[in-house]
Amino acid sequence: MGAKRFPQAAPGAGESTTRPPTDPTIFQYDFASDVPCNLRTREYYAIIVQQRPRIWQQIAQQIQAADFASLSINLNVAPMADLRQAALYLPWALLQNSEYTSTVDSFKAYKNFDEHVKDLQRAAQAAASAATASAAAAAAAAAAAATASPDAPPPPPAPSPVQEQVAQAARAQQVQQAFILMSASLDGFLATVPPRYVGGPGLFQVVAQAQAQAQAQAQAQAQAQAQAQAQAQASAQELAAAQ
16 A cells, blocks of 8 residues: 555564463454554545455456465455455544444454455365365376386276366355355445445445445356356266266
8 A cells, every 4th residue: 555564573572481371352364464554444444445346356266267276375465455454454443533332343343354254265275275186186196007017906096077177166166155255244344334434425336336246246156156066066977877
């Protein structure tokens, strides 16, 4: 966002020899963003609304391309990191305005949103690891078959292309479901902001359009993944019946 990073304390400065137990009320995050902590509620809200459509489109494209490794990484860097940082600071901005009830609701909704982001990241990491393991197993089976002697026992069969297609569709569906839940949790978070901090009719229209676009993309992607999985399963059943 063009803001300067805040100075960090030197490693070890002010640390005691014994660390206190982790405080569950303190937010722990591993994303990096330059969004400053001294903006107004309207400005944090605008950052989230403006960044969301582009981020959601990128996530949908990565799910469609089965690029789960990149998806997992991109959740911790800009522009998603900027959205997450703005969401982290927004409850504090409400507190500065003495919006105590909205602050409590916003903090709870932020924690829910943050957990869903992490759920999406875990699903993407699991899908990427499974795809890598499957590719490695197929390569190992091919190498073993090429170098095996005639008297050696046959190696375990590698997954067929149809089986791999079914597995890939299932992994994509799990990631897609996590994405849809994350999107819904962000809707809930934005709903905790009082209307007077959202802006005039123009910004309301932008919010509505952004949310409608994100929901439409998520639903279209979910339907496409479900159709792909159904087709893959039907092909697998036909192949099994033919064998």
